[in-house]
Amino acid sequence: MTDALTSPTPGSPVQFEVATNVPTTHGTFEMRAYRDLVTGAEHVAIIAAGPDGTAPRDGALVRVHSECLTGEAFGSLKCECGPQLDAALGTIAAEGGVVVYLRGQEGRGIGLINKLKAYRLQEDGLDTLDANLALGFPADSRAYGGAAGILADLGITSLRLLSNNPEKRRQLEEHGIVVESLVPLVVGISAQNAGYLDTKRDRMGHQLPTHLEAGSPLA
Template sequence: MADLKWVDSARLPTRWGLFELHGFGDEDGGQQAVALTMGEVSAASSPDQTPLLCRIHSECLTGDAFASLRCDCGPQLHLALETIAQQGTGLLIYLPQEGRGVGLLNKVKAYALQDEGLDTVDANLRLGLLEDAREYSMATAMLRHFGVRRLRLMTNNPAKVEAMERDGFTVVERIPLQVEAHPENAGYLAAKKLRMGHLFDPEGEPDTAE
C-alpha cells in the first residue's frame, strides 16, 4: 500500500457532539480514509499516559447509511461515537473496507447467497472470496500520525486486537461493542460468534439456536 498521509482536518458537528474530521490519502488518491477525534488524542502517545478509547470501523454502506438490519454495523458505529462523546476523548477510524474488504458488489452477491440459506462465511467462500479480507495498515498509519501507542479498543473481534498488537500497539483493554440483536441479523451474529470467533458478553450473546 502506498504511504498514507494526512491531508486536512475540519469541524464535524454530530448528534453526539463536536468531532474533528481528518482526511488521509496516498499520493495518487487511490487510498482514502477518514478519522474522527474528540479531545486530546495524543495523550496516549507515551507508556505512562492514559490509553486512548478507539474504534476501528470498516465501511458498511448498507448498515451505516441505509440502516440495514442484516448486520450490526450501523448501531456499532453510532454506539462507538456516543461512547467517545460520553468520555470526552477518543478516536474513530473509518476504513474503506466494504463487505469485510471484498467490495460493495461482491457484498450484494454474498447477500443473494445468504437469501438462499448460506451464512456470511459460506457465501463469501462460494464466491471464491476470503471470509474476511480486511487488513489494517491504513489504521496503523493513522494511529501513528496521531502519536497513539496505547489503546482501549472497542471491538468484539479478537483478530482486530491481534492485528494492532502485531503492528506494535498496546491494547490495554478490549471494550465489547455489543448492540441489540434483531431477527434479521440473528444468523449474521451467530456466524460471527461460531465461525469467526467474535466475542459477546454472556448476557447479550446472539441466539445461535436453529
C-alpha cells in the same frame, strides 16, 4: 485548521491531507482525512477530546470501523454496523477517544457488489462466512495497516479497542499498536441478524454473548 501535508511521513502507509471541525448529532468532532498509500482509499479519524479537554493519547478508547454503506446509510438489519458506529461516536463524544473510519472495506473487504452477491447466497441458506468463500474470497479480507498508520500519526501507540473482534486486535498488534484490552460493543441485535452474529461468534471468534437478544445495549 491544520494545513495539509505535502508528503507522507517516511515509511507511513497513509498521507495526512486535512483537518477540520465538524458538528454532528453527537457533538463537534475534529476530523482528519488521510489517503491510504497502499490501497488508494480515503480514511478519516474522528477525534473527541476528553472531559478535561485533552486530546486522545496512549491508552485512549479507539474504534477502528470499516465502512458499511448498507448498514450505515440504508439501515440494513442484516448486520449491526450502523448501530456500532453510532454507539462508538456517542461513546467517544462522552469519554474522549477516536473512531478510525476505514473506507474501501465494504463486506469485510470484498466490495459492495460482491457483498450483495453474498447476501443473495445467504438467501439460499449459506451463512455469512460460507457466502464469502463461495464467491472466492477469504472469510475476512480487511487489512488494518492504514488504521495503524493513522494512529501513529495521532501519537497513539497503545489503546483500548472498542470491538468484539480478536482478529482486529491481532492485526493492529502486528503493526505495532499495543491493544490494552477489548471493550465490548454489543448493539444493534435483531431477529434479522441473529444468525449473522452467531456465525461471527461461533466461526470467526468474535467475543459475543452466547444468547443474543434483540435490543441488547452497549455492554
